[in-house]
Amino acid sequence: MARPKSEDRRESLLAAATKVFAEHGLAASTSLISSTAGVSEGSLFTYFKTKDELVNALYREIRLELADAVLANFPRKASVRQRLEHVFTKYVSWGVENPAPRKALKLVSMSNVIAGETRAEGGVLFAEVDRLYKEATEQRRVQALPTHMAGQTLKALAEMTMELIDRDPEQAANYQALGFRLVWGALTSKP
Amino acid sequence: MARPKSEDRRESLLAAATKVFAEHGLAASTSLISSTAGVSEGSLFTYFKTKDELVNALYREIRLELADAVLANFPRKASVRQRLEHVFTKYVSWGVENPAPRKALKLVSMSNVIAGETRAEGGVLFAEVDRLYKEATEQRRVQALPTHMAGQTLKALAEMTMELIDRDPEQAANYQALGFRLVWGALTSKP
Amino acid sequence: MARPKSEDRRESLLAAATKVFAEHGLAASTSLISSTAGVSEGSLFTYFKTKDELVNALYREIRLELADAVLANFPRKASVRQRLEHVFTKYVSWGVENPAPRKALKLVSMSNVIAGETRAEGGVLFAEVDRLYKEATEQRRVQALPTHMAGQTLKALAEMTMELIDRDPEQAANYQALGFRLVWGALTSKP
């Protein structure tokens, strides 16, 4: 593996960390990360003062990539349903195509190493969904739900969909379609 | 006969592991586990040959407790909706009341240490939901879904509900009711 | 394996220790010894206060067995050559037929655990050879040698002979005959 030059090194390390964490959990050693990145052990610490800092950076990085993937070409003017479907579909696709970042993100999210501030930055993505949903509520299209519940519902069902696709990738399209039907069904359910 | 292996000690160790894993992740040390259990470090290894074996035992134990909690007083004769609601409600309640086992179970499930056979034993609980759902399908009450999808939907929304309750415990009852409404809405959604 | 009753237990333990030490070295665990002996871990310590004490007892026991084997039917009245040959032959035979005790004895001899007094008891066997040799010296049959040198020569060449037989057991008789010829040749060499 060619040694990437200064600018890329950071990215190499983050990519390596993603891969290695996904495979071995957060307990994976920094030395495995650096060797996977094709970088010396010491270098890791010039880019990240601490393993924890690396983990925090990774968390931010993956969230950003995810947000990019989900928000790209967002159909701002389309109907609520279409906009929710966009988020759902893009999220699921990203997850299926990027299993390592997905797993790493989950591991990191569950750990105690994410600084409070960092975590706060995070919820943005599904908060968007909440805003969207609230808008729909005001238009009387759907029932009201407590804050976060709509976004978390979409998130939960999207992740479930990814896992089903992991097990049976050939049915990906089918699962994806059904998945969103479940989301919409849930959000529009009457009391 | 010598002093018999005490069931109490074993339980102490599992309880300590649950607590310690929930707080520090699976990387928590055996020495922290044993001291939390009020037992010498050596003793941990007379009850579990290996840390991995402890983790596997913990996994089985928690799943069993969860199954007990969910299946107790199961209303075998009630309607599909009521039976699903029973599972949902009991699952959510168990999760809210037992945050440490819930977290530990999640951590263990995501790790690589669960022996294949052990994992296989596991899915039983939500497979029950699938069976139940299939029955409803045959009665034309609900739309057909691929295997697992119904069970996983209920599971995903139940876990989401637990997390919302964690953040705002006072609304527990409300979240729980809404949560199941989402489940039912999802499962009965029309194409 | 039937649990031997009180009197035999000690012997069982010594036999097990012999076997286990021969296979794994002195670092072999007491628990392996006791289980090999078909005895509980605790019992070992009622027969031997300490692992070191077991080792010392083993040392004494094997030396006694060896002395028995070598001194049995000793031809007190035969020529010096015949008496030396008797010792050589019996020693080699014992070693070849009892590889585990032989190995164990060697390991124990090299360790630091043999109490000084115990070690002193030991040299008796080859000291006999020295006495015999001195007698021959006085009869002008052979050249004088410093104390111990004759006995140690016989011992060294006997052990070498055992090792050659280990590698090529079919030639045992041949090695044994040649071995003694070397001993006699050495001891009768002229300056």
Next chain:
Amino acid sequence: MARPKSEDRRESLLAAATKVFAEHGLAASTSLISSTAGVSEGSLFTYFKTKDELVNALYREIRLELADAVLANFPRKASVRQRLEHVFTKYVSWGVENPAPRKALKLVSMSNVIAGETRAEGGVLFAEVDRLYKEATEQRRVQALPTHMAGQTLKALAEMTMELIDRDPEQAANYQALGFRLVWGALTSKP
């Protein structure tokens, strides 16, 4: 380039291991070895991946030193007797002057940790003696002996000689002379 692995440190560690094994047996702890070497415990493992690997390296190292000592100034053109005497004398001297390596070599040789290949490398030294002896055989100077027997005879008597000198160092020269007389007497003995 970073700090290079220092040959000195490696030698320190091997020297410390030699000393410590000679005193306490192979069970001596890696921590005692590293502290004796004046090095952190971690460092030991940057030079030797494993304690076993250290032991194997030590075995090779000592054998090489011994071979150097014995083969230096080897009188290639001298008589068989003189060449054998050279080997004997140098071996005994080395052993007497280097008791720790001698003891360590013996301990290691008896253990189960020497990789087969490593052990094979080893026999070279006394195999040389065998070759030399065979040459003499062909010149009708001495009686034939099975392979290895001549070399092992010299080895056995040399080691015996070292032990006698250990006990009574003032007689070293005398033992050494007598020792070789025994060797020569043994090897030239008539049937």
Next chain:
DNA sequence: AATGAATGAGGCTTCATTCAT
């Protein structure tokens, strides 16, 4: 800035020995 050897704390596990049964 990059490298990788050096460090020593700490992790999992084994072991000799003790003690409750």
Next chain:
DNA sequence: AATGAATGAAGCCTCATTCAT
């Protein structure tokens, strides 16, 4: 007396981090 669980001190090795080159 016999059993084997309980103990806690090591033992080997790994790891995050520092530092010489």
